Amino acid sequence: MRTLLMCGVAAAVVMIGPSAVADATVDRAMMDLNLPLLVCGPPGADDDAGTPIADMVMVDGFGTGGFQIETASVEAQAWFNHGVRLRWAFEHNESVRAFRKARLLDPTCAMCA
Structure with missing residues (x-):
């Protein structure tokens, strides 16, 4: 049971991690598009x-x-x-x-x- 729980947590981290990094890069890309008025x-x-x-x-x-x-x-x-x-x-x-x-x-x- 413990092994199954650890595998589930590891799978969740593997799946959530890239999306958090992608959101950060999208925010930075949007900030770079802000041009002076x-x-x-x-x-x-x-x-x-x-x-x-x-x-x-x-x-x-x-x-x-x-x-x-x-x-x-x-x-x-x-x-x-x-x-x-x-x-x-x-x-x-x-x-x-x-x-x-x-x-x-x-x-x-x-x-x-």
Whole structure:
């Protein structure tokens, strides 16, 4: 009986051991896939092939959202609020461009980055 019990425990260890190692390697592989997030970038950066950021115009119709940020530029505040409204409207690419425009107007604006 004791031999049968020992064989069962040994079989369980042999069967469970590789799966525990496989889980650890899968977790490590998933951690390696975590790439740094893409942020808006420096002022004036334009990844799009569309209109340059400096020539953007503000389009109405996305609501009245936004919040006060620390900036001396009234225009940068307006573009930041516009970017927030665009983000809420799921216009993500245009939202990033609006934040870049705000940062172009006030390079010291931390929230615009």
